[in-house]
Structure formats: structure tokens, C-alpha cells
Amino acid sequence: MKLFLMGAAATGLALAATVAHADQPATTTAAAPAAKPTYGTYGFDTAGMDSSVKPGDDFYEYANGTWLKNTPIPADKSNYGAFTVLDELSQKRTREILDGAKTDPNSKIGVAYATYLDSAAVEAKGLAPIKPWLAEIGAVKDLKAYAALSGKAARAGVRGPFRFYVGQDDKDPETYILSMMQGGLGLPDRDYYLDQGEKMAAIRTAYVAHLEQMLTLLGEPNAKARAAALMAFETEIAKVHWTQVDSRDADKTYNKMSLAALQKAAPGFDFAAYFGAVGLKPTDLLAAQPSAVTGEAALIAKAPIGVLKDSLLLRSVHSYADYLPDNIASADFAFFGTTLSGTPEREERWKRGVTFLKDSLGEEVGKVYVAKYFPPETKAAMDQLVKNVLSAMGRRIDGLPWMSDEAKARAHKKLAAFTPKIGYPDRWRDYSGLTIKSGDLFGNAMRANQFDFDYNIGKLGKPIYRWEWGMTPMEINAYANFGMVEIVFPAAILQPPFFDPNADPAVNYGGIGAVIGHELSHHFDDQGAKYDETGKLNQWWTDQDVANFKALTAKLGAQYDAYEPFPGAHVKGAFTMGENIGDLGGLAVALDAYHASLGGKAAPVIDGMTGDQRFFLGWAQVWRRNYREANLRQRLVTDPHAPSQYRADIVRNFDAWYDAFKPAPGGKIYLDPKDRVKIW
Incomplete structure (x- = not known):
């Protein structure tokens, strides 16, 4: 599956009707759409523009600069933009649904939400709810018991030495298979341990202090030495971890092997006990990063048992911090929320409760949400x-x-095989097997994790769940699933500024049209293109096609490598390649679709803006986003999407953009025609 995590916002200043310089749009006037759109006169927030910036210097700033200057990031957010604006709306709507249900003892979502809101009960119970689990960790005496409890932890939603789930076999997409990946780190990525820069060094120091603080809050002795030992162990794990670039390569990460072969290759860890603890006895599995798995197993074999137990202990408390007393939850947030992402304050409890309900009973809430807020x-x-x-x-x-021509014929077959999913599932999840108890927040959270785990593992041996969704209707997002050959658009993203029925079509095509195109283009990006029309990982191109494609993607990668949000901190073109191809292809396809929708007629000029100008402004508008520095730095390491500014500025590769805005050669984002990348 390929997820598309977007990010940005919108507001409204009218454009002057005259041109200040050659970089500004030509002006004539026509009537705006009859019904008033949410933003501006035609669906774009002209008040948020900064017309003092030349489009050829920075199209993102030109389209969004005033909004960026005037929009603060709320204290409970690490960034703020169009996605956040819609997410806040989704949260409020979901809250209304849950508030209406919380007094009904027969409503599962109501009981779960009311129990979450009862912070006094959480404080009164203290650490008592998690103590039985912590006692199980404390009772571990050897590596076999550690492996078994690590498997049990995975079922409870606690990340242990490895991660695993059941998904489609990439080379046999009609079959489910167990897949496992590297794990064992408390920080977001190997770079946090291995990068010797000043910023990462400061985070490592803060992380060790955080581990010590959490051990102390739990009443554990020798907290300082134990925190240092765990950090040393995780650093060794980081050294064997694969990079983000290698970990997104569909060919490199397809490594099918038997459980016996895995055990032979990694004798330091008891995989039979690990999987057996959750009732699994896999014959075959996929190991995404086999050298990391074997490397971790070797490190586990020689690690002190106390360090292994501390890893499980601290991962468990992190996973369940939000369901424990405030001193634990606040300490957890202070590091993971503030130090890592720069967010000053935790969200209000009701917002966190809404998130819990989306995670635990998402489609049960979603049924009510779409009935109220998603018109046919x-x-x-x-x-x-x-x-x-x-x-x-x-x-x-x-x-x-x-x-x-041979590859084009196969590409058309793939296109014909697509399943678009819009709004909500045709078949809803059944939550009757999930027990929700009033007054038992910790238990509800653990049972929800176990229920979700069992649902996923229960797919083994069954036909593919083609009706299944990977997101709830309340998500402000969209995704592409390579194995299913599908593109998916939850209800909540189908709102302004992405889609507005009262907006000019050009803006809608530049917004949701390009989102559709982005998800479609993911199936033809540097990884998605490896999957054929049946969803099988299978090269369906000629060798020359592959060579031609790689030459084009190399040019795009170099373009993104040059972007430097902070001195010495660059975007990684290879890591963000899939999303960049998605943006490039998606915008190109949406522009063609917009032109076709005009039926051969010229687009009207509205408020001095031509149809193509409005299309590209619609694209830039959805990427409005302000970041906290810590959050943006984290994203450069862990997020396969380029920062919003560079996503908006991908217009620099489009001849139509140059025709529309007439940027002068020599502008900061101006590209000579030979340097403009065109792939799909």
C-alpha cells in the first residue's frame, strides 16, 4: 500500500486588476460562479496571496505568502495548513457524534468516548491498570521468554524488536502472507542515532534523559545507568537497520523465506516462540530487511536480559501513555511531542478522545459521519x-x-483494472467482537489493539478482503494500494479547498483533480510501476523502457536533492521520489482532464485569472502549511513527502505554467525547457 499524506491550508485578499511586472498574470474579467464558493470568488483564497513575490521566484509564496505570514500554528499542533483546517472540522463533527452517544449505555462508541473523557478515574487508578503487564515483563528470565512476550506485546500494540503484519504477497496478490520488518528503535529512524550533527546529538541527549525520567516515574531503580544501556543497545540496532531509501524499494524488500530458513539465518532469536505466542505458525513469510532482522537477532542474543526487558517496558509505557495518569502522559509528550516535533502543548482531552475512537472503532463512527456529512x-x-x-x-x-508500444498496451490494461473507492466502504467492519467496558480506559485500549491485531492476522488463508479500507471516512487523506490496484479517497478530504461544488472547475481540477491524479500516478511511480494490472510485483516493461524511465526519475531526484530547507539539511530526492512522481504525474493528468472538460471552448477569465492560472493556484492552495522547525527537520528524515513548498513549486516543470504566468528566465524556480521533467 502507498499512503498519500498531504498537507496545507486556505483563506482570502482580492488580486489587483493590473500587472506589476512580467511575472504577474495577464488580466481580463468574467463572472465568477453563481453560487459562492468557500474561498474567494472562484474557490481560491486571493487574500492569502503575496503578489509582491514573482511567480518565477517562488510560486508557493506568490500563491500563499500572506496566509503564511498571518497564520500562527496553534499550540497543540506541530504544523498547520489546509489538511489541519479540515482535520479540525472533522474532529468537531466527530465530537458532536460522540457527545450525542456518550450517555447511551448501549452505544459502544458512546461508552468508549465517555470512558476516555473521565480523566479523574484514570488518575485515581494510577499505574494499577498497566502493572500486570509490567509484571509479565519483569518475570522474563531468558531469551525464549523474551521472544514470546515480544510477540504478545505486538498483539497489544507495543513495538518490540521487529514488526509484522499480514498483507498481500506482492508476487502472488491473491494470497495473504505474513510480512516482517526491522524494529527495536525508540527514536524515529536510524539517522537519529548515527547522524553526528549538532541537532541530532541534542535529541539523543534528550532521549536518554527521557528514558531515565520514565524509569524513575515507574519507580524503577538505577534509572540513569539503565537508560544509558538501552541507548547503547538501540544505537547498535540502528547500525544494522536499512535506510529509508532501501526500505521503500519493492524489489529489495521482497525476500520470501521459510520460518526454518529465517531461524537458521538468525539463531539468536526464537522466532517460533515469537510467532507462537500469538498463535502463528507460518510456513513462509516475507522479510523486508533480512540483513537487519539477522543483525538484530545477533544483537539480541548477546544483550543483557535486563536491557531487553527495559526496551519492552519503555515501549509499553510509550504505547499506553495516553491511557495512564497525567504525569506519565505529559512526560511522554514532552519528548515525543515537544522535543521531536516542536509542539508546545498536548491537545485537549476531547480531541485525543476523538483520535482514540477513530483508531479503535473508526468505521463504527464513520457510518454515522458519512450519513450526516457526506452528501450523495x-x-x-x-x-x-x-x-x-x-x-x-x-x-x-x-x-x-x-x-x-508493448509497455503502453500493458499500461492501458493496468488503467482498466483500477478500482476507485470514494467516501466510505461498501462493507463496514464488524466490531461486535470488541469488548468495551465503562470505566476501563486502559483495558479498552488494550482490547482494541488486540482486536485489530486478530482481525489482521485472521486474514491468513482467506480470500483477499477487496472491500477493505485502510483509512476511516473521517481522514483528511487519500492513498494508493498497489496490490489491490486501487485508489482511495475518504469522505472528509472531499471538501474545500480540495473540492468545492461551488468553485470554478479549474480550481477543483487543481485541487482534488490533482489529488486523484497523484494517487493514480503512484501506481506508475518508481515503485508502483513495478506492479502489473493484477497487482503483482512483476516487470511488465522492456529493459529500454526501464532505462528511459530511470533517466527521467534521476533528473527529478536531482531537482529535489537541491532543495535545502535548513543549512546542510536537504530534501532526499531518492527517498521522496514516489511522492514527487505522484505530484508531477498527478498535476499533468489533472491539467489534461481540465482542458478536456472545457469541450474545446476557451476557459473564461475570472477576476483577471485565466483558466490555467486558476488551475495552478488551486494546486498551490492545498499545500499551504506552516511548520515548526523540529517537525520539519523530523519530516526530512522520516517523511517520504517533500515539504509543502517544494510540492507546490513542482509547477516549474510544466510548460503550461510558463505560458500562464510568463516567468522571466533567471527566476529562482525558472527551468530551461530542456531541464523540465516530464514523466507520465
Whole structure:
């Protein structure tokens, strides 16, 4: 599955009707849409622009600069933009649903939410709810018992030495298989341990202090020495971990082996006990990073048992911090929320409760959400938009100069196989097996994790769940799933500024049209293109096609490598490649779809803006986002999406953008025609 995590916001200043310089748009005037859109006169927030910036210097700032200057980040957020604005709306709507249910003892979502809100009960219980689990960790005496408890921890939602789940077999997409990945780190990525820069060194120091603080809060002795020992152990694990770039390579991460072969390759860890603790006896599995798994197993074999237990102990408290007393939850947030992401304050309890309900009973809430907030007209309009974008992709495939006729024929087969999912699932999850008890927040959280785990593991040996969704309807997001050959758009993202039924079509095509195109283009990005029309990992191109494609993606990667949000901190073109191809292809397909929608007629000029100008402004608008520095630095290491500014500025590769805004050569984002990248 490929997730598309977007991010940005919107507001409103009218554009002057005259041109200040060649970089500004030409002006004529026509009537705006009859019904008033949410933003501006045609769906774009002109008040948020900064017309003192030349489009050819920074299109993102030109489209969004005033909004960026005037929009503070709320104290409980690490960044703020269009996605956050809609997420806040989704939270408020979900709260209304939950508030209406919380006094009903027969409502599972109501009982779960009311129990979450009862902070006095949580404080009164103290650490008592988690003590039985901590006692199990304390009772571990040897490596076999550690392996078994690590498996049990995975079922409880606690990340241990490895991670595993059941998903489609990439080379046999009609079959479910167990997949496992590297794990064992408390910090977000190996770079946090191995990067010798000043910023990372400061985070490591803070992390060790945090581990010591948590051990102390739990009443554990020798906290300082134990924190240092755990940090030393995790640093050794980081050395064997794969990089983010290698970990996203579908070919490198497809390593099918038997459990016996894995055990032979990694004798230091008892995998039979690990999987057996949760009722699994896999014959075969996929190891995403086999050298990391074997390396970790070797490190585990020689590690002191106390360090291994401390790792489980501290991961458990981190996983359940929000369901424990405030001294634990606040200390956890102080490091993971503030130090790592720069967020000054925790969200209000009701917001955290909404998140808990989305995570634990998401589709049960979603049923009510879509009935109240997702009109059938929106679904119908999206159906048509998706069809238009798919048709445009077909035309673009036909016109590709670098692709062979043989590969084009297969690309059309893949296009014909797509399943778009819009708004909400056709078949809802059944939560009847999940026990929710009034007054038992910790127990509810643990049972929800176990229920989710059992649901996932229960897929083994069954036909593929083609009705399944990976997001709730309340998510402000969208995703592509390679194995399912599907693109998925939850209800909550289908709102302004992404989609507004009263907005000019150009803005909608630049917003949700490009989102549709992005998810579609993921299936043809540097990893998605490795999957054929059945969802199978299988090279369906000629060798020359592959070579031509790699030459184009190398140019795009170099473009992103040059972006430097902070001195010495660059975007990683190889790491963000899939998303960058998605943006490039998605915007190209959406632009073609917009042009086709005009039926051969010229687009009207509205408020001095041509159709293409409004299209590109619609794209830039959805990427408005202010970041806290710590959050943006973390994203450079862990997020496969480029920062919002560079996503908006991908317009620099489009001839139509140059025709629309007439940027002068020599502008900061100006590219000579030979340097503009065109892939799909």
C-alpha cells in the first residue's frame, strides 16, 4: 500500500486588476460562479496571496505568502495548513457524534468516548491498570521468554524488536502472507542515532534523559545507568537497520523465506516462540530487511536480559501513555511531542478522545459521519472526476515519447483494472467482537489493539478482503494500494479547498483533480510501476523502457536533492521520489482532464485569472502549511513527502505554467525547457 499524506491550508485578499511586472498574470474579467464558493470568488483564497513575490521566484509564496505570514500554528499542533483546517472540522463533527452517544449505555462508541473523557478515574487508578503487564515483563528470565512476550506485546500494540503484519504477497496478490520488518528503535529512524550533527546529538541527549525520567516515574531503580544501556543497545540496532531509501524499494524488500530458513539465518532469536505466542505458525513469510532482522537477532542474543526487558517496558509505557495518569502522559509528550516535533502543548482531552475512537472503532463512527456529512452529490461528482482523470491518463500514456508500444498496451490494461473507492466502504467492519467496558480506559485500549491485531492476522488463508479500507471516512487523506490496484479517497478530504461544488472547475481540477491524479500516478511511480494490472510485483516493461524511465526519475531526484530547507539539511530526492512522481504525474493528468472538460471552448477569465492560472493556484492552495522547525527537520528524515513548498513549486516543470504566468528566465524556480521533467 502507498499512503498519500498531504498537507496545507486556505483563506482570502482580492488580486489587483493590473500587472506589476512580467511575472504577474495577464488580466481580463468574467463572472465568477453563481453560487459562492468557500474561498474567494472562484474557490481560491486571493487574500492569502503575496503578489509582491514573482511567480518565477517562488510560486508557493506568490500563491500563499500572506496566509503564511498571518497564520500562527496553534499550540497543540506541530504544523498547520489546509489538511489541519479540515482535520479540525472533522474532529468537531466527530465530537458532536460522540457527545450525542456518550450517555447511551448501549452505544459502544458512546461508552468508549465517555470512558476516555473521565480523566479523574484514570488518575485515581494510577499505574494499577498497566502493572500486570509490567509484571509479565519483569518475570522474563531468558531469551525464549523474551521472544514470546515480544510477540504478545505486538498483539497489544507495543513495538518490540521487529514488526509484522499480514498483507498481500506482492508476487502472488491473491494470497495473504505474513510480512516482517526491522524494529527495536525508540527514536524515529536510524539517522537519529548515527547522524553526528549538532541537532541530532541534542535529541539523543534528550532521549536518554527521557528514558531515565520514565524509569524513575515507574519507580524503577538505577534509572540513569539503565537508560544509558538501552541507548547503547538501540544505537547498535540502528547500525544494522536499512535506510529509508532501501526500505521503500519493492524489489529489495521482497525476500520470501521459510520460518526454518529465517531461524537458521538468525539463531539468536526464537522466532517460533515469537510467532507462537500469538498463535502463528507460518510456513513462509516475507522479510523486508533480512540483513537487519539477522543483525538484530545477533544483537539480541548477546544483550543483557535486563536491557531487553527495559526496551519492552519503555515501549509499553510509550504505547499506553495516553491511557495512564497525567504525569506519565505529559512526560511522554514532552519528548515525543515537544522535543521531536516542536509542539508546545498536548491537545485537549476531547480531541485525543476523538483520535482514540477513530483508531479503535473508526468505521463504527464513520457510518454515522458519512450519513450526516457526506452528501450523495459529492460522491457522484467525484465519480465523474475520477473517470475524467483516468481518461486523461490513458491519453497521456498514448503520447509518451519514451515508452514502447508493448509497455503502453500493458499500461492501458493496468488503467482498466483500477478500482476507485470514494467516501466510505461498501462493507463496514464488524466490531461486535470488541469488548468495551465503562470505566476501563486502559483495558479498552488494550482490547482494541488486540482486536485489530486478530482481525489482521485472521486474514491468513482467506480470500483477499477487496472491500477493505485502510483509512476511516473521517481522514483528511487519500492513498494508493498497489496490490489491490486501487485508489482511495475518504469522505472528509472531499471538501474545500480540495473540492468545492461551488468553485470554478479549474480550481477543483487543481485541487482534488490533482489529488486523484497523484494517487493514480503512484501506481506508475518508481515503485508502483513495478506492479502489473493484477497487482503483482512483476516487470511488465522492456529493459529500454526501464532505462528511459530511470533517466527521467534521476533528473527529478536531482531537482529535489537541491532543495535545502535548513543549512546542510536537504530534501532526499531518492527517498521522496514516489511522492514527487505522484505530484508531477498527478498535476499533468489533472491539467489534461481540465482542458478536456472545457469541450474545446476557451476557459473564461475570472477576476483577471485565466483558466490555467486558476488551475495552478488551486494546486498551490492545498499545500499551504506552516511548520515548526523540529517537525520539519523530523519530516526530512522520516517523511517520504517533500515539504509543502517544494510540492507546490513542482509547477516549474510544466510548460503550461510558463505560458500562464510568463516567468522571466533567471527566476529562482525558472527551468530551461530542456531541464523540465516530464514523466507520465
